Structure formats: structure tokens, C-alpha cells
Amino acid sequence: MPELPEVETTRRGVAPYVEGEQVDELLVRESRLRWPVPADLPQLLRGQRVLSVSRRAKYLLFHTAAGTLLVHLGMSGSLRVLRQPIPAAGPHDHIDLRLSSGDCLRFNDPRRFGCFLWSEPGETHPLLAHLGPEPLSDSFDGLLLHRLSRGRRGPVKNFIMDGRIVVGVGNIYANEALYLAGIRPDRSAGRISLARYERLSDYIKQVLTSAIEQGGTTLRDFVGGDGKPGYFAQQLHVYGRAGLACKTCGGVLREQRLAQRSTVYCVTCQR
DNA sequence: CCTCGGACCTGGTAGC
DNA sequence: TGCTACCAGGTCCGAG
Numbered sequence: 001m002p003e004l005p006e007v008e009t010t011r012r013g014v015a016p017y018v019e020g021e022q023v024d025e026l027l028v029r030e031s032r033l034r035w036p037v038p039a040d041l042p043q044l045l046r047g048q049r050v051l052s053v054s055r056r057a058k059y060l061l062f063h064t065a066a067g068t069l070l071v072h073l074g075m076s077g078s079l080r081v082l083r084q085p086i087p088a089a090g091p092h093d094h095i096d097l098r099l100s101s102g103d104c105l106r107f108n109d110p111r112r113f114g115c116f117l118w119s120e121p122g123e124t125h126p127l128l129a130h131l132g133p134e135p136l137s138d139s140f141d142g143l144l145l146h147r148l149s150r151g152r153r154g155p156v157k158n159f160i161m162d163g164r165i166v167v168g169v170g171n172i173y174a175n176e177a178l179y180l181a182g183i184r185p186d187r188s189a190g191r192i193s194l195a196r197y198e199r200l201s202d203y204i205k206q207v208l209t210s211a212i213e214q215g216g217t218t219l220r221d222f223v224g225g226d227g228k229p230g231y232f233a234q235q236l237h238v239y240g241r242a243g244l245a246c247k248t249c250g251g252v253l254r255e256q257r258l259a260q261r262s263t264v265y266c267v268t269c270q271r
Numbered sequence: 272c273c274t275c276g277g278a279c280c281t282g283g284t285a286g287c
Numbered sequence: 288t289g290c291t292a293c294c295a296g297g298t299c300c301g302a303g
Contacts, residue, residue, distance in 0.1 A: 003296055034279070034298085058297075075297055076281075092281085111280045113297060127299090154274060163298075170296060239296095260276075262294085 002073040004135070004168035005208055007058045009215030010079050014105060015053040017081045018062065022049045022100040030094040034074060034115045037095070041118055045069065045097075057131050057167035067120045070127070074113025080106050132166045135204050140166050142198030149189040149197070158259045159189035160204065169204060171261045173211070175239045177203040184270045185263045186256060238264040 002010070023045045031037040038044075048064035055061065060079070062069040071079070082104040089096070089106070095116060097105040107114070119125035133139040148165055149156075157178060160169050169177070178185050180203040183196060192200075237247055239262075242255035246266040256263045 006296080032280095072297080074280090075295070109280095110282065111295090111297095113280065152273075158274085161297095172296065259274095261297095 002058060002075075002077065003170035003172055003211070004058055005173075005211035005215045007060065007073060008055055008212050010073070011053055011055045011060055014079055014081055017101070017103050018050050018097075018099065018105060019052055020049065021103070022047060023064075023097060024100055025096075025098040027096040027098065028094070028116075029089065029096075030112070033094065033109070033112050034072070035117065037116045038118055041069075041116060044118055050099075056128055057134075057163060058170075059128065065121070067118055068125075070115070070117040070119060070125055071107070072115045074109060074111060074115070076111040077107065077109035077114035080108070082106055130164055132162075132164050135166050135168050135208055140201060140205075142194060142196075142201040145197040145201055146192075146194040149192065152189040154189055155186045155258050156183060156189045156192055156200075157185035157261075157263060160200070161259070161261075166204075168208065172236070172239045173204065173207050175262075175264055176207050176237055179238045179265060179270060180207065182270055184267075185258055185265050187271075238266070240264070 026042040026045045028037050028042065031039075044066060045064070048066050051063045051065065053060060053062055058072060060071040060073075062071065073079070084102045086096075086104045090108075092108045092110045093106055094109055094112070095107040097107075099105070107116070117125065117127070119128075133144070145160070145165070149159055152159060157174050159165060160177070161171070161174050175185070177200060181196065181200040183192065183200060238253055241253050242262075242264045244253055245251065246253055246269060249266065249268045251266055251268045253264050253266055256265070
């Protein structure tokens with residue numbers, strides 16, 4: 001599920017239940033995630049108070065005085081808050097974080113592309129060391145995209161999905177933002193003007209912001225029973241609509257694979 | 272440095 | 288109904 005908006009929605013959903021609480025136990029049922037869960041992670045976390053939950057790119061960061069727990073949801077991961085009585089773990093419920101309140105933060109991830117890692121106080125985890133700016137921050141704009149794209153020949157869609165350029169732009173929103181900006185996904189990044197990059201950065205911000213706002217309507221799902229984080233009720237213009245009519249011109253939306261990812265665009269409205 | 276393809280996994284669905 | 292092939296919201300890594 002997790003594009004940036006859903007990770008942020010998860011953060012907002014779990015933070016009220018986790019912040020200020022002490023970790024009673026980290027229960028690891030399956031340690032074979034994208035990277036092995038460190039064997040000493042339960043010991044490192046036990047008794048620690050979670051001071052805050054923040055987000056960097058698509059990583060959730062649980063800060064404690066002893067260090068920071070890094071969580072990534074990969075392609076299929078989710079975190080849910082469970083209240084007492086805590087239901088039995090089901091398939092793919094790999095990790096439980098038991099809190100002193102009696103609540104439980106449960107990690108489920110069928111594909112196991114997610115991760116639970118640790119970083120010591122004051123050190124930047126290697127996975128976070130070379131990340132680009134947050135898309136919703138002021139340091140991300142068209143000027144940055146224009147500057148970093150000079151000389152690059154690869155498709156602009158790959159460029160904006162490169163976490164070293166800007167983080168958090170996943171496949172769905174890359175497709176959507178390029179459509180809204182009127183830019184063909186396969187155009188060379190280095191041959192796009194500053195004006196068009198300003199338009200593109202604006203739409204990236206807009207589409208992520210509105211998706212986060214809509215994600216906010218599903219917060220209760222993180223506490224409740226079946227816990228399927230709702231998919232964004234967001235109106236998608238192109239993603240998943242190959243072969244259907246462009247909402248602007250009525251033409252048939254075309255599909256192409258870029259970097260092995262499904263890419264949908266309108267040949268008329270995107271140049 | 273840049274770009275590309277493969278890799279890691281499981282589950283759902285389309286097609287035969 | 289059953290089997291197979293392909294696809295899926297991410298992103299790291301190594302080869303060229």
C-alpha cells in the first residue's frame with residue numbers, strides 16, 4: 001500500500017498510541033525481511049520510551065533515548081494499533097511491538113520487502129544518508145529538479161522517482177503528477193525547461209498533499225478490527241486507466257513500461 | 272557519475 | 288476447477 005501519503009497516514013494514525021509509551025517487548029516472529037531484523041533489536045528496545053514518531057522519505061522513525069527504530073513498509077507492509085484484548089497473530093504478522101499501555105503495534109507484510117532496523121543516537125543510518133529532500137518541503141522545487149537534471153538522459157519519470165533527487169514520489173503519483181503537468185513520462189529529464197519543472201514540482205506537492213488529506217479519513221482503520229488501510233479515495237487520472245479515455249481530451253490512454261514500472265499517459269495532453 | 276536490469280517475496284487475477 | 292504466467296504501492300545493488 002505504501003506510497004508516501006500512506007506512510008504519513010500511518011505515522012499520524014499510530015503516533016498518538018505510541019508516543020510517550022514504554023516498550024514492554026518487541027516480539028519478532030519472522031526476522032527475514034528485506035534485511036534481517038537485528039537479533040538484538042528486542043533487547044535494544046525493551047524498556048525504552050518512544051519519544052516521538054517521525055517520517056523521512058517512506059521510513060517511519062521511532063525515536064528513543066537509546067536510538068531510533070527504522071521501519072519501512074516495502075510494497076505490502078502495514079502497521080496497526082491493536083487494543084486489548086490483543087487478537088492472535090495471523091499470517092504475515094511478523095512483528096509485535098508491545099507497549100506499557102497494553103496496546104500493540106503489529107507489523108504485517110506478506111512480501112517481506114519491509115524492514116525493521118536500528119540506528120544509534122547521533123548517527124545517520126546509511127539508508128537515510130543519501131536521500132534527496134522531502135517533496136513537501138521548501139527545499140524541493142522546480143529549480144532543484146532543473147539543476148539536477150542537466151545532462152541526464154534517462155526518462156523524467158525515472159528521474160523524479162529517484163530518491164537521491166527527491167524522496168517519496170512513488171509510481172502512482174509519478175504518473176499522476178506527470179499527467180497533470182502535461183509532460184510525457186519518457187521525455188529525457190535533461191531536456192525539460194525550468195518552467196515545466198516548476199509546474200511539475202507544484203503538481204507533485206499538490207497530488208501528495210491531497211492524497212495525505214484523503215488518507216486522513218481512514219485513521220480509524222489503524223485501530224479497528226480488520227485494519228486494511230483504506231486505499232485513497234483519490235480520483236486517479238491515469239494510473240490504472242490504460243486503454244480508457246483521457247479525462248481531458250477523451251483520447252485513449254497509453255501504457256508503457258519504464259524502469260519495469262507501469263506507466264500510463266496521454267499522447268495528446270502530455271508532451 | 273549515469274543507466275539499466277535483476278534481485279528480494281507472496282498473493283491475486285487473467286488466460287488457457 | 289486447476290494450472291501457469293504475469294503483475295503489484297519499493298528500492299538496493301552490481302555490471303557496463
